[in-house]
Amino acid sequence: MTETDYIKLAHGGGGQLTRELVEQVILPALGGPQRPGKLADAAVLAAFGSAGTDGQAGRLAFTTDSYVVQPLVFPGGDIGKLAVCGTVNDLAVSGARPMAMSLALVLEEGLEIGLLRRVLESAGRAASQAGVAIVTGDTKVVRRGEVDGMVVTTSGVGEVPPARELGFERIRQGDRIVLSGPLGLHAMAVMSCREGLSFTADLESDCAAVNGMTEPLLEKLGQDVRFMRDPTRGGLAAALVEIAVATGRDVEISQDAIPVNRTARAAAEMLGLDLLAAANEGRIVAVVAAGAAGRAVDILNKCRQADRPAVIGSVGPNADSPLVEMLTAIGGRRIVQMPYGEELPRIC
């Protein structure tokens, strides 16, 4: 990218362009040894401070996110709940137990206090349910028109227990891919309240904290859980392509195995959108050892946040140009690509 190029909406889409912006502009400009690994959801920092009672020093996971979702309130949630769950989830899929988070607000002059109170109460409830404390924050106000309603930025820290190692490098051929529920509910719920698109009565965002799923998986399956992600912008497609590229292995999934929410599917068809690339805010995709996949599904079936969890695919052999391939519902095969990024602006 050259100096006279400019930011496009697609740079925020969580797909290919976001990746290029981070790799070609942001990281080089920051310089130094800040490279946070392979663009993980949270950074796991090396141990510091005195060792715990078992002699092993804990590690800290640290993550940050901003939220620009429009509208601020949508079926199944609002920007407050979204912000808290989003940060909790980034920590949870990194194997961390969320400890504390910050909440910074940029508010537009003219925003109704009633609306602000509502989203903050929602954030407070979400934090309490997830077992995390909001311990610090900041508030700024800008003139009418300089921001759209409000922008929320959260950072979170969590403790990663010793012996928990999650990462691309742990993934092996034959590992299974487990998905905790149907795709695209958040994206479709938000789309359904954009202007001129009120076509669904009962579609709610899946916005939820996922540590209720990640903790039992990690506690009971230990090292058999190789890697986890919460597939937000860019959806399952982006997560799987990143796995394929980072591990250098082909990935195969089966369309029939993916649980479906029929309203979300109908909405996506009407809008010409691909649910594989649509944002989720309460789902996890986990790569687990083949022998543990069945137990992973059993564990998830007992979790409130899961909905028809299933093994949807597996990790294949090394490949020169690793691809994600889907066996379609009609028995055909097609490639799942990294989404471009413009499909849905202001989705989270």
Place this chain on the structure above:
Amino acid sequence: MVNCEKIHELARGMLAGRDALRIMEVCGTHTMVIAASGLRSLLPEGLKLISGPGCPVCVTDQAYVDQAVALALRGQAVIATYGDMVRVPGSSGSLADARARGAAVEVVYSADQAVELARKAPGRQVVFLAVGFETTTPGTAMAVLRARNEAVDNFKVLTAHKVILPAMRALLADGQARIDGFLCPGHVSVILGWRAYQPLVAEFGRPCVVAGFDPGQVVAGIEEILVQLAANQPRCCTVYPSVAPEGNVEARRIIGLVFEGCDAAWRALGVIPASGLKLREEFAAQDAARCFDLPEVASREPAGCRCGEVITGRCDPTDCGMFGVRCAPASPIGPCMVSSEGACAAAYKYGRRAG
């Protein structure tokens, strides 16, 4: 699951002694369903499904994009457009590029939504980019009528609506595409009726079968085409029950109220007589082409771009030297890669990359 056994059986019989069977589909939605379902991986090797000029964005002349971009950049109007048009490259940037540079470009899902946009912003001109075949034309016509009747005077339409039959005829008359049969578009045929293709059957003797949009429908349509070819009894018919022989007469009446036929420039096919639609004289006040001083733009293909040949079935996306290399969704050269209904975008997204 779909059962392609009959297709394999019929094709086996016919492929002995010829290099390939070529069926062209002329509907962007068919292109995408075929690609997304991986249907080609289930068909016999000698049976080629070709993507024809059925993607309205792909066949839109570059000059039209340039005019829309000019309007947007001059700040004279808010451009209201279907999402697909936003990233189509003109000769110096797309509408998305114009938006990033401060132009007002809004994505809408219907012409009606564009009228609403105009109603809510009475101080600004709103220009709706009316692109599409017979499926979307009635919607534009209704929007124009509504805007006039409800005095939404700031609503304008820049039309590039097209009519599919003249293009199908031009392809068959040309002969270069070597088409053995047409899979006809489902929604367009709801408007036109499946008997609309009878003149093509009569003149060129090719099967014209209307099919709907799930993979089972596409398979049924292909099967019917092969049955007709094997018996050498081409005809027009439908496997999509929603399509009546005479189509939707009321929709065509509404189109006729607002639009009249004109010659139109199709990307790579050149000008096809009577293949386009323009607003009738009495709607001059809603016609952006008459209300704004639009630049005269000469059409020019980007060097090396083979979109025109892809649309007309003369080459596959992977035959283009730029496919997947210089031309990819993140950096599209031609509309076939940009549009979600384009053959190149479908091949890139769902098929193996070249090389």
